[in-house]
Amino acid sequence: MEKEFVAMLLAGGKGTRLETLTKKIAKPAVSFGGKYRIIDFPLSNCANSGIDTVGVLTQYESILLNTYIGNGEKWGLNGIHSLTATLPPRQTEEGNVWYRGTADAIYQNIDFLDNLKPSYVLILSGDHIYRMNYQLMLEAHKQAKADLTVAVINVEKKEASRFGIMTVNEENLVVQFEEKPTSPSSTLASMGIYIFNYKDLRQALMADAKDESSEHDFGKNIIPTLLKQKKRLLAYPFKGYWRDVGTIDSLWEANMDLIDHNDAKSLLLNDDLKLFTEDTRSLPQYLGEHAKVKNSLVNQGAVIFGTVDHSVVFHDVVIEEGATVNDSVIMPGAVIKSGVTLSRVIVSPNMKVEKSAQGGTNIMLVQP
Amino acid sequence: MGFANLHGNKNLGPLTENRPLGSTSFLGRYGLMDFTLSNFSNSGIDKVGILIETQPRSIMKHLGSTNVFNNNTKLGFEQVLYNEKNANNPLYNHDLNNLKANDWLILDHKPDVVVIAPIDLLYTLDFRPIIKQHLESKEPITLVITKVKNAKTQFLLADAVTLSQGRITNMIQNQGTKDDLDISLDTYVISKPFLNQLMDMGPKISATFGIKEILRYLLNQESQSFMAHRFTGYVRPFDSLENYFENSMAFLDYGFRNKFFTDDWPIYTVSHNTAPARFGPASLVKNSMIANGAKIFGTVINSIISRNVVVEAGATIKNSIVFTDSKIGKDVMIQRVIIDKYVRVEKTKLLVGKDIPLFIKQGENI
Numbered sequence: 001m002e003k004e005f006v007a008m009l010l011a012g013g014k015g016t017r018l019e020t021l022t023k024k025i026a027k028p029a030v031s032f033g034g035k036y037r038i039i040d041f042p043l044s045n046c047a048n049s050g051i052d053t054v055g056v057l058t059q060y061e062s063i064l065l066n067t068y069i070g071n072g073e074k075w076g077l078n079g080i081h082s083l084t085a086t087l088p089p090r091q092t093e094e095g096n097v098w099y100r101g102t103a104d105a106i107y108q109n110i111d112f113l114d115n116l117k118p119s120y121v122l123i124l125s126g127d128h129i130y131r132m133n134y135q136l137m138l139e140a141h142k143q144a145k146a147d148l149t150v151a152v153i154n155v156e157k158k159e160a161s162r163f164g165i166m167t168v169n170e171e172n173l174v175v176q177f178e179e180k181p182t183s184p185s186s187t188l189a190s191m192g193i194y195i196f197n198y199k200d201l202r203q204a205l206m207a208d209a210k211d212e213s214s215e216h217d218f219g220k221n222i223i224p225t226l227l228k229q230k231k232r233l234l235a236y237p238f239k240g241y242w243r244d245v246g247t248i249d250s251l252w253e254a255n256m257d258l259i260d261h262n263d264a265k266s267l268l269l270n271d272d273l274k275l276f277t278e279d280t281r282s283l284p285q286y287l288g289e290h291a292k293v294k295n296s297l298v299n300q301g302a303v304i305f306g307t308v309d310h311s312v313v314f315h316d317v318v319i320e321e322g323a324t325v326n327d328s329v330i331m332p333g334a335v336i337k338s339g340v341t342l343s344r345v346i347v348s349p350n351m352k353v354e355k356s357a358q359g360g361t362n363i364m365l366v367q368p
Numbered sequence: 369m370g371f372a373n374l375h376g377n378k379n380l381g382p383l384t385e386n387r388p389l390g391s392t393s394f395l396g397r398y399g400l401m402d403f404t405l406s407n408f409s410n411s412g413i414d415k416v417g418i419l420i421e422t423q424p425r426s427i428m429k430h431l432g433s434t435n436v437f438n439n440n441t442k443l444g445f446e447q448v449l450y451n452e453k454n455a456n457n458p459l460y461n462h463d464l465n466n467l468k469a470n471d472w473l474i475l476d477h478k479p480d481v482v483v484i485a486p487i488d489l490l491y492t493l494d495f496r497p498i499i500k501q502h503l504e505s506k507e508p509i510t511l512v513i514t515k516v517k518n519a520k521t522q523f524l525l526a527d528a529v530t531l532s533q534g535r536i537t538n539m540i541q542n543q544g545t546k547d548d549l550d551i552s553l554d555t556y557v558i559s560k561p562f563l564n565q566l567m568d569m570g571p572k573i574s575a576t577f578g579i580k581e582i583l584r585y586l587l588n589q590e591s592q593s594f595m596a597h598r599f600t601g602y603v604r605p606f607d608s609l610e611n612y613f614e615n616s617m618a619f620l621d622y623g624f625r626n627k628f629f630t631d632d633w634p635i636y637t638v639s640h641n642t643a644p645a646r647f648g649p650a651s652l653v654k655n656s657m658i659a660n661g662a663k664i665f666g667t668v669i670n671s672i673i674s675r676n677v678v679v680e681a682g683a684t685i686k687n688s689i690v691f692t693d694s695k696i697g698k699d700v701m702i703q704r705v706i707i708d709k710y711v712r713v714e715k716t717k718l719l720v721g722k723d724i725p726l727f728i729k730q731g732e733n734i
Contacts, residue, residue, distance in 0.1 A: 034644035035660070259646075270661065270676070279436075279639035283629050284397045284657040284672075289624060293653055299644040300397070300660045303622075305383035312644075 003053045006118045007140055008048050008109070008194075010102050011039055011126035012059030012088075017247045020367040021348060026058065028126030029065045030251070031331045031349060033258050033268070034299040034312045037068065038245060039126045040075075040277045041267075048273045049134040050294035051122065052082040055112055057105045059098065062088050068278065075276045087112060101216030107205040118198045123218065124219040125192040129254050130242035131266070131273045137236050138195055146234035147200045148226055150174065153238050163189035164219040166235050174233035179219045188235060191242060194218065200231065241267060252346055252363040254327045255312045258297055280332075282315040290321055306336065316350075342366070369478035370416045371449075372410040373554070375463040375578060377421070377488045378525055378607040382727045383706065388423045389606060390487045391430035393709075394689055395619055396659035396674035398637045399430045400606060401487035403436045405446065406635045411495035413483065414444030417473050419466045424450050432638040447473055452483055464570045464576030471567070474560075480666070482563060484579065486554045490615050491603040492633045498557055498597045507595040508562030511536055511583070512555035514599045519549035525607045526581065527552040535593040539584045553599060554580060602628060613706065613725050616672055616689055620655050642675050650681060659692075666696070688725075708732075 015027025022030060028039035028194050039056075046054050054077055058065050065086075068074075072084025089098050099105035106113075106123065113121065120141070122134055129211060132151070141149040152166055160181070166188045167176035178184065196204075204222050208214050214221045241263035245251040257264035268275065282301020287293060292307040301315035306323035314332040319325055322338040333350040336342065344359030347366045357366050374630050377389040384392060390401035398451060401418070406673040408416050416437070420427055431446055438444030449470040454460040463484070467474075474482070481502065483495050493512070502510040513536070516523050521544055528549045530538035542549060556579070558566075570577045573585055588695045619625045629635065642661030647653070652667040661676035666683035674692040682699040690696065697714030704721030708730040713719065716734045717727055728734065 259444045274641060275643065276641050281634055281636065283625075284395050284619075284659060285645060286620075286622060286625065287653045287656050287658065291654060293647045294651055295649045296647045297644040298647065298658070358704065 002117045004118065005051060005115050005120045005122065005135075006053040006055070006113070007042075007051050007122040007123045007124055008106055008113070009039070009042055009046075009054060009056045009126050010105060011056050011065060012062075012099055012105060013127065014060040015127070015246060018251065019248060019365050021248075021251075021346075021365065022061070024061055025064045026060045026062065026126075027070060027246075030245075031314060032129065032245065032251070033255060034297045034314050035280075036275065036277045038066070039069075040126045040131065040275060041129050041131070042126060043069075043072075043075045044128075044274065044276045045078070045132050045134060046124075047077055047276060048131075051134060052077060053116060053118075055085045055087050055109060056126070057099065057109065058086055059105070060062060062086075081123045083116075085112065101109050101214075101221075102218045103205060103208050103214075103222050104216035106201070106221070107209050107216070110202060110205060113198065113202070121196050121198050121201050123194040123196065127246065128191065128244055129267070130191075130238075131275075132193070132238060132240070133273065134193075134195075136329070137193070140236050141158060141195045141234060142233045143169070144173075145232065146173075146195075147197055147231040148223070149195040149234040149236050151191040151236045151238050152188040153191055153242050154187050155189045157184070157187055160184035160187050160189060164192075164223070165189055168235045169323070172235045172237070174227065174235050177223050177227055177233075179224075188237075190219065190223075191238060192219075194207065200226070226338075248346060248365050249363050252329055252344075255346075256327070258312065259295060260308060274304070281316045288321065306338075369474070369477055369482045370411075370413040371467070371482060371484045371649050371654050372404045372408070372416060372418045373463050373486045373579075374401070374419055374427070375421045375461075375466065376554075376580065377486070378605075380606065380612050381609040382729055383609055383612060383708070386730065387426045388421070388586075390418075390420075391426045392606075392612075393674060395616060396633060396657055396672050400490075401427075401430070401491070402635055402637045403490060404485050404487045405494065406633070407485065407491070408483070409437045409439065409636060410492075410633050411499075413495060414438050414440060415477055415479075416445065417447045417449045417470065419470075420448055422448045422455070424448060429651060430638065432700075436636045436638055443471075449473065451489050455660075459576050462576070464567060464578050464582065467563075468567050474563075478560075480560055482558050482560065484556045484558065488552060489555075489603055490606065490608045491553075491599070491601060492628065492630075492635075493555070493599060493601065493603075494633075495557070502557040502559075502595070502657075505595055508559050508565075509583075510557040510595045510597050512553045512557075512599050513550045513596050514553055514603055516547075516551045518547050519551065520544050520547050523549075523551045523605055523607075525697055526554070526605060527584070529596070531596060532593070534596065535671075536596050537587060537591075537593045539587050550596075550598075553603065555599075556583075557597075567672075609727065610708070610724055613689065617670070617687070619657065620670055620672075626690050640675060648681065651679075688721075 011028040015022040071078045079083045152195045165184045167186045243254040288305035291304045295310045298313040299315040304315045304319045305321035306319040309327045311328045316333045318335045320338040323336040326343045329346045331349040334347045341356040345364045378717040391399045407625045423531045451466040451469045528542045529536045645658045645662040648665035651664045659675045666679040678695040681697045683696045684701045686703040688705045694711040702719040705726040710731045
C-alpha cells in the first residue's frame with residue numbers, strides 16, 4: 001500500500017490538568033460540545049481533508065479510546081482504501097518501551113509508516129478543538145518546497161509563553177523557534193500540527209532516537225534540530241477557531257464558545273467540513289411542561305424538566321423539575337436532582353448531582 | 369428469518385403521497401419501519417428481508433449503507449426485496465408474489481421458520497416466545513392477535529378474528545360495529561413447508577391473493593383453523609393521518625414515553641451526524657421533542673421538531689409536527705399542523721388545523 005499523505009495522531013496524553021475527568025480515560029476521549037469527544041475534531045478534519053490513512057498513537061488509559069476509534073467507521077475512515085490503526089506501545093524484538101515523548105511515539109512506529117511509503121506525514125494532536133482542511137496546508141507545504149510545515153496561530157502576548165513560539169521572515173519561513181519562552185519574541189504559536197516530508201521526518205527521528213540527552217519531543221527536540229540544520233521550515237498561518245482544552249477552565253470556556261462565539265459556532269455547521277462522531281442511539285430529546293431552556297446547546301437524549309440557561313447539555317442527561325443550571329457543562333448521563341442549582345460548573349459524566357454547586361473565578365468540576 | 373412486510377400499508381394521505389410508510393419520519397428521529405426492524409434485532413433475528421411494495425429509493429435511503437440493525441454485520445443482513453415484474457401492477461404486487469419472486473433468499477438461507485411482520489404498527493414485540501410456542505405446537509402457522517377495546521374507532525382497516533377454543537376460525541375486516549374485538553396484527557410465524565404451500569396454492573385460488581387474503585380464504589372458505597398468540601402489549605396502527613398524529617403526540621407524555629422505550633428494547637435507526645439542538649436567548653419550549661440540528665429562537669409547545677428545523681424569533685408552534693429541514697419564519701403562528709420536509713413558512717403568518725391536522729406539503733414556500 002502506498003499513500004501520498006498519511007496522518008499520525010498523538011492521542012496518548014493523560015491531560016493531568018483535567019483532574020478526574022481523565023482519571024479513567026485519555027484526554028482525547030473527554031466529552032466536548034454536547035455530543036462529541038475531543039478526538040472527533042482532528043479525525044473529522046482528516047476525513048474532510050480527504051486523508052484516508054490515520055495511525056492513532058494511544059498510551060494512557062487506552063481501552064476506551066482504542067475501542068472508540070475502532071476501524072474508523074465513525075468518521076468514514078473504513079472505506080476500501082482507508083486504514084485506521086490504533087497504535088499503542090507494543091513489545092518488539094528489541095524489548096518493550098513506553099512512548100517516551102511525541103517524537104519517540106512516531107519513531108516506534110516507523111515500520112508502520114515504512115509500509116505505507118508516504119511522501120508526506122501529517123502529525124496531529126488529539127487535544128485540540130478546531131476545523132481545518134489539511135489538504136490546503138499540504139498545498140502550501142509543497143508550493144514552498146518546505147521540509148517541514150508548522151501550522152501557527154496568533155495568540156495574545158500574555159498567552160504566548162504557554163506555546164512553542166515562532167519568528168518568521170517575509171516568506172513565512174521560520175527563523176527562530178522557542179518552546180514555551182518566558183519572554184516571547186513573537187505571538188505566532190505552534191498548533192502542534194506538522195507536515196513533514198517523510199524522508200526528512202524519518203531521518204530526524206532516527207537521529208533523535210540515538211540522542212540520549214533528547215526528550216524525544218517534537219517541540220523541544222525535533223524542530224530546533226531541523227532549524228539548526230538549516231532545513232526549510234514553513235509557518236502556515238491558520239485563521240479560525242482553535243483551542244487547547246487542557247484545563248477545566250479552558251474546557252468550560254470552549255464549550256461556552258459554542259453558544260457565544262461566532263467562529264466557534266461554525267465548528268458545528270453542517271457544511272463541507274462536517275463533524276462526525278459516534279451514534280449514541282439516544283432517544284429523542286424531551287423538554288417537559290415546566291422546562292425553561294434558553295441560550296443553550298442540548299443534545300439528543302437529554303430530558304429537561306428544570307431551568308437551563310447558557311449551558312451545554314449532553315446526551316442522556318436528566319435535569320429534574322426545580323433544578324436550575326446556569327453557565328455550566330453537563331456531561332453525558334448526568335442527573336441533576338430537583339432543588340439543585342448549578343452555576344459555572346462542569347458536571348462529570350454519569351454523576352448524580354444532589355447538592356448545589358457554584359464555581360467562582362475558576363470553574364468547578366463536580367466529580368465523584 | 370424475518371420479513372418486514374411493507375405490502376398493503378395504509379395511505380396516510382399527503383404524508384405518504386411521495387414516500388412509503390416504512391421510511392416516513394416519526395418523532396423527529398425514526399422511520400416507521402425501524403420499530404419492526406428493531407423488534408427483529410432485539411429478538412435475535414439477524415437475517416431480514418424487507419418486502420417492498422413501492423418506492424424502493426426512499427427505503428434504501430432510510431436504511432443507508434451501514435447496517436445499524438444487525439448484531440453480526442457479516443452474518444446478518446437487511447435485504448431489500450422488490451417485485452420488479454409486478455411493481456406496476458397493483459393487483460399482482462402483493463407480498464406473496466414478492467416472496468415468490470425473491471425465493472432465492474429463502475433457498476439460500478433455508479430457514480425452518482419465518483416471521484412475517486408489518487411495519488405499519490407501533491409496537492415493541494419479542495418474537496422469541498411466539499416462535500417457541502409455535503415450534504412446540506408443531507402447527508403450520510401462528511397468527512399474532514391482540515384484544516382491542518375500542519374497535520369501533522380503532523383498527524378499522526385491520527382484520528377481526530373469531531376464536532374458538534383458542535384457535536382462529538374466521539377472519540374478516542373490522543366493520544366498526546363492535547368495540548370488543550380480537551384483531552389480527554398481520555404478524556405471522558410460519559413453518560417453511562406451509563409457506564411453500566401458500567406460495568403454491570395462492571395463484572391457483574386467485575393470482576391477486578396475498579398472504580392475508582389466502583389466510584382469510586383458508587379460514588372462511590375451507591374451514592381451517594389456525595393457532596393464535598395473543599399480544600398484550602401496547603400496539604397502535606398507522607392507518608390514517610389522524611392516527612399518525614395521535615401516535616406521535618402520545619410520546620409527549622413522559623410517563624408513556626418511558627414505558628414504551630425501555631433500556632432492554634432499543635429502537636435502532638440511522639444516524640445523521642447533526643450537531644446538538646441550539647436554543648436562542650428568547651426561546652421557550654414546553655412539553656416537546658427537539659431533534660438535533662434544530663435551532664429554536666421562538667416558542668414551541670406540545671410539538672415535535674425534527675432535524676435541522678429552524679424556528680425563528682417570534683414564531684409560535686403549538687400541537688404540531690415539523691419535519692426535517694423546514695423553517696418557521698419570524699412571527700409565524702402554527703397550531704395543529706404537520707409541516708413536511710423542506711418547507712418554508714414565512715409569508716403566511718397563521719396556520720391552524722382542525723380535527724384533521726393541516727398538512728403542508730414537502731418543499732412548499734408559503
